[in-house]
Amino acid sequence: MKKTLGIAIVLAALAAPEAARATHHAVFISRIIKLSSTACAVELEISSNNQDCFKTGDEIQLDGVELVPFSSSFVSSINAASGQNDDGDKILASSPDFDSTAGITGDLSFANGNCSSFDSNAVIAFFIDSPPTGCTPGDGTADDEVDTVTTSSVTGWTGSDNEAIRSINNGANTFVDLDCSDVSVTNNSGTAVFVGTNACGNTLCDCGETSSSCPADCPSGTTGGTTGGTTGGTTTGGTGGGGEFCGNGFCGSGETETSCPADCGSCGDGICGGSETAASCPGDCTGSGGTVCGNGTCETGEDAETCSADCGSCGDGICGGTETTASCPDDCGTGGTTTGGTTGGTSSGGCSLLR
16 A cells, blocks of 8 residues: 555656646647738637746747747736636737737737748747746746747748638648638737638628628628639529629629620720729710620620620529529529629729738
8 A cells, every 4th residue: 555655646746747837838829820021920829727827938939039928017917817828818929010900919029020031931839938846937948849830831821921820729730811711810818800801891702701691792692712813713602693693793703704794894895894884984885884794685796605694594504684593593593603803893802901
């Protein structure tokens, strides 16, 4: 019995430092965001409760060099009895330009110039000052690596503007193209914002949006896909008006300037389409409006190839003209696609980065 008790005591003593150390090392890198060469951020997420032993020796490193240390004021705040140090709480380190662009205040701040080093082969790591036992002060040196992300290992990341790396529940690091989608970012006080182009109300059924979450952008039954250029993006269609519709104001998947000038055309193409008017494009919209693709009438100069919205027929795979789910379920029923890279001939490239 004494021998068994002695072994138990020794094992407990050996385990004690690790158990104590666990009060500030259950943290992982949940976001790396680069909006520009001066606007970037790193978000840490706490993955266990009562992580209340953060120290001024803790720091985030960039390429093996201190990017930002934990300030004494932040350490006092997060370690307090009322501090946000439980599972799911966040810590945001950011540049001033990121804060002003995203509309959030980071918990820790680093110089704008560091963002240019968030490149294709950056190494971003969280280190802690690990003392021998408990929450006693360490030696002030960040000597224990807790989590590291090497950007070159994340498929898709190039270090260009409007990119992000995301980890959910300490899972795999995945790339997010902020020109297509968005990510949330949160500081330790719980303030959260979205960065990216997925902005409800921008007239585009963007990635992550649905007819339920953003009916202003996504017609009934549709789900957002990827934004595109002249020929549009990709969206999964649904029931009731979810088919591709030349003349709906979106340059949808499969639509081009030739097949649907109403959505993808430009001034000078001989067809009064999209947002063109007699005032803005008299060459195409002479008199009272000229030939208008998408008005439901197959006019002179239009045919099934140049304006399927007016001249198409049931069964051609496009919900056009006067077709509806009732009159032509094959074209306008389930499974069609609707979205856009352009609206009225205007590129979607200028969308806001904020939701």
